[in-house]
Structure formats: C-alpha cells, structure tokens
Amino acid sequence: MVIYAIDLFCGVGGLTQGLREAGISVVAGIDIDPSCAHPFEANHPQSRFLLKSVESLSAADLHALWPSNSIRLLAGCAPCQPFSSYARNAPKDHSKWGMLFHFSRLIRDTKPEFVTMENVPGLAREAPFVDFLNTLKEGGYQVAYQTVNVADFGVPQQRKRLVLIASKLGQISLPSPTHSGSKNWLSVKDAIGKLPVLDAGEIDKNDLLHRSARLSPLNSSRIRASKPGGTWRDWPKELVAECHRKESGKHSAGVYGRMRWDQPAPTMTTLCCGFGNGRFGHPEQNRAISLREAAIFQSFPINYQFASANNLISIKRVSKLIGNAVPPKLGEAVGITLIKHFSDISSQTSTTQSKVTHRLGKSKQPL
Numbered sequence: 418m419v420i421y422a423i424d425l426f427c428g429v430g431g432l433t434q435g436l437r438e439a440g441i442s443v444v445a446g447i448d449i450d451p452s453c454a455h456p457f458e459a460n461h462p463q464s465r466f467l468l469k470s471v472e473s474l475s476a477a478d479l480h481a482l483w484p485s486n487s488i489r490l491l492a493g494c495a496p497c498q499p500f501s502s503y504a505r506n507a508p509k510d511h512s513k514w515g516m517l518f519h520f521s522r523l524i525r526d527t528k529p530e531f532v533t534m535e536n537v538p539g540l541a542r543e544a545p546f547v548d549f550l551n552t553l554k555e556g557g558y559q560v561a562y563q564t565v566n567v568a569d570f571g572v573p574q575q576r577k578r579l580v581l582i583a584s585k586l587g588q589i590s591l592p593s594p595t596h597s598g599s600k601n602w603l604s605v606k607d608a609i610g611k612l613p614v615l616d617a618g619e620i621d622k623n624d625l626l627h628r629s630a631r632l633s634p635l636n637s638s639r640i641r642a643s644k645p646g647g648t649w650r651d652w653p654k655e656l657v658a659e660c661h662r663k664e665s666g667k668h669s670a671g672v673y674g675r676m677r678w679d680q681p682a683p684t685m686t687t688l689c690c691g692f693g694n695g696r697f698g699h700p701e702q703n704r705a706i707s708l709r710e711a712a713i714f715q716s717f718p719i720n721y722q723f724a725s726a727n728n729l730i731s732i733k734r735v736s737k738l739i740g741n742a743v744p745p746k747l748g749e750a751v752g753i754t755l756i757k758h759f760s761d762i763s764s765q766t767s768t769t770q771s772k773v774t775h776r777l778g779k780s781k782q783p784l
C-alpha cells in the first residue's frame with residue numbers, strides 16, 4: 418500500500434523530492450511564498466501546490482487532499498530561523514514559533530498515521546518543541562527524534578538537523594546513516610568537480626542556474642589570495658576588512674573562505690552564494706559557488722528547476738530557497754524508513770490475521 422503525504426511549508430520541494438524518491442506519494446505541498454509555486458509545480462507535476470498559510474488550513478482542507486481511507490503522512494519543516502544558531506541572540510520572532518503550534522493542531526485534528534518534521538538542532542531546547550512532542554504522545558504516537566549530520570546520509574554537505582518521525586502504528590526508529598563516518602562522506606569534488614568552469618558574474622549558457630555572483634575588485638583580490646580551507650588571515654594585510662583587524666572581529670574567521678575539494682561543503686545557508694557570507698568560495702575558481710552548485714550541495718538532482726525564466730533568477734531569492742530546503746537525500750532516508758516500518762507492521766498484522774484465521778479454520782473442523 419502507498420503512503421500519501423502532505424508537505425506543510427513545502428518551499429521548493431526538497432522534502433517532497435526525497436519522499437518521492439523513497440516511493441511516497443506526495444499529494445500536495447503548501448507554502449505561503451509565491452516564489453515556491455513554480456519550482457514545486459515544475460518538479461512535482463503530480464502534486465498540487467497550495468499558496469496558503471498553514472495558519473488558515475483546517476482538517477477538512479487536508480482531508481480533501483488525502484485519498485479517502487489512505488495511509489497518511491503529515492510532513493513539514495516549519496520556518497526555522499527563530500531557532501537557528503545564527504538567531505540565538507536575536508529577538509525571537511513569536512509569529513514564526515506559532516507555525517509549530519499550527520502543525521500540532523493539524524496533527525490533533527487529522528490524526529495521520531505518520532508524522533515527520535525537520536528543523537534546526539536548537540529547536541530541541543525550546544518550549545514549542547516540547548509542546549509538539551506532547552501533542553504526539555497524547556495522540557498515541559511512538560516518536561523518535563535526533564540531531565543528525567546530513568553528510569551521513571549522502572549529502573555532500575556538513576549540516577546538522579533535528580529529524581523527528583512518529584507513527585501511530587507502532588515503535589519506529591530513525592533512519593540509519595547510509596554514509597556514516599567522515600571517510601564515507603561525499604566531497605566537494607564528488608559533487609561539483611565536473612561542472613563547467615565559470616567566472617564571477619558569469620552565467621553558463623546551458624544551465625541558467627549555474628551562475629555566480631559578481632565580485633567587487635576588492636573581493637576579487639581577496640578570493641585570489643584565499644587558500645582552500647584557509648581564512649582571511651592568509652591575506653596580505655591591506656585586503657583584510659577593517660572589522661577583522663580588531664580583536665573583536667576574530668570570531669568571524671569563517672567568512673570569506675574557500676571550500677576544500679576533499680571535504681563536504683559547509684552548511685548551505687540562505688546567503689550561500691555570497692563569498693563574504695561564509696566558506697562559500699569555489700575551491701579553485703575565483704568566485705563564490707553558483708546557484709546550481711549550492712543546489713547540488715543540498716543533494717537536489719542536477720536538473721532541478723528553481724525559476725521559470727532567466728529574468729526570474731535572482732541569486733538572492735533563489736539562494737534563499739535553496740538554503741532553506743530540506744536536503745532531498747535526508748527526506749529520502751526518512752521516506753525509506755517510513756515505508757519499511759509500514760511494511761513490517763503490515764506483514765506482522767497479516768501474519769497475526771492469518772494465524773487467527775488458521776486457528777478459527779481448524780476449530781471449525783468436525784471434532
């Protein structure tokens with residue numbers, strides 16, 4: 418039997434892509450951002466995209482999307498900025514915390530067989546997560562959650578994420594890593610080593626997403642002076658930013674860096690295509706990574722569409738969509754786990770049923 422999913426906060430469809438690759442049928446994705454409509458619909462034509470706030474969704478809306486009497490999965494990755502390590506010292510945005518509340522409300526009101534959610538590790542320390550867990554436990558779900566490194570699941574990137582799966586049908590465990598341990602991780606070279614060479618500010622004529630941001634003359638000199646895996650401390654003094662010359666700027670060694678070929682990429686953020694925003698310099702070309710490279714580091718297929726036409730591709734807007742996504746390979750591992758769990762439960766149930774039928778059958782025989 419097929420599992421039918423609804424992807425709340427679906428974004429461009431990273432989680433949907435992974436669940437589909439595992440064999441789960443995603444009937445709909447829901448997001449409030451209109452720029453997610455094209456990528457979601459173009460890459461997942463069999464699913465519906467609903468441009469809607471999860472706050473205004475009702476149980477009836479979801480029941481109308483799931484086939485009747487189906488095995489249902491409610492999946493979602495609520496906006497995570499309020500819980501991310503970057504936002505630790507920033508004022509909490511309570512309107513975004515509320516999204517987990519709405520996820521819980523929809524679980525309570527629809528009682529799907531399975532639930533999965535992904536978020537930043539910092540969420541596990543926050544009250545909204547405890548409330549979310551309580552909703553699941555009170556609803557009779559078995560729950561497993563843990564912070565994982567997505568590099569252990571075949572994503573060529575270091576990214577720690579909190580993953581939760583819950584089942585109403587029985588005990589469930591988290592997905593087992595497919596690429597456990599640093600020697601099995603995919604590297605930057607494995608991921609983007611064969612992509613066409615590009616200059617800063619250039620667009621590949623065969624792939625409009627393989628485009629990198631322009632660099633100012635100063636940043637152009639800086640990237641030329643940068644070593645793979647190094648920091649701005651390797652630069653001649655005249656290139657170092659004023660703020661980094663001060664004692665207080667020393668914590669920013671992670672910006673203006675080049676990646677190394679032999680390691681996974683760093684965490685793709687919403688600003689991952691800017692050289693000054695992290696270790697987002699190409700290992701040997703004098704530019705920041707392109708949008709396509711960022712998408713590949715998130716484990717999207719190489720032909721995944723993010724915008725409908727050249728003039729709609731803004732590096733800032735698309736890198737935000739890419740950085741926000743659930744890496745499809747992680748979604749796939751979750752999907753495979755849910756399918757196996759369901760198949761194990763179904764075979765136990767049918768074995769039990771056939772034993773009962775067998776016994777009943779025997780007892781009906783004449784003594």
Ligand SMILES: C[S@@+](CC[C@H](N)C(=O)[O-])C[C@H]1O[C@@H](n2cnc3c(N)ncnc32)[C@H](O)[C@@H]1O
Pocket residue numbers: 425426427428429430431432433447448449450453469470471472493494495496497516741742743744
């Ligand atoms: C972390 S991203 C989800 C990424 C997505 N799961 C993926 O794999 O590509 C969070 C998403 O929540 C959406 N969002 C924020 N507030 C929302 C709301 N009230 N209703 C629906 N979507 C919302 C954002 O537009 C964003 O796309």
